[in-house]
Amino acid sequence: MFDQLAEKEKAEKKGQLPDFIQADEGYFFEIFTIGNALNYETRWSPNTDIIKKVADHFGVDFVHGYDEPMNGERGKVYYIGCVLCQYEK
Secondary structure, eight states, X not given: OHHHHHHXXXXXXXXXXXXXXXXXXXXXXXXEEETTEEEEEOSSSOOXXXXXXXXXXXXXXXXXXXXXXXXXXXXXXXXXXXXXXXXXX
């Protein structure tokens, strides 16, 4: 799915969200994968809520590391068994 979003982003030259997510923010930009790691950029702040919706849709867990230097936000969120279970800064 993320490879398709990356292709669509290049064609449309704008951020993307999966079709099953209805939101006005949290778009993925500069999307690419390395192995099983998804890499992307967002605007302004981490989009953990969007990643959670994607994980719920596919029934998977995730570790979401983020670094937003312009806003001074850096951390890691763990989502296991449909629960945000740990937060590190």
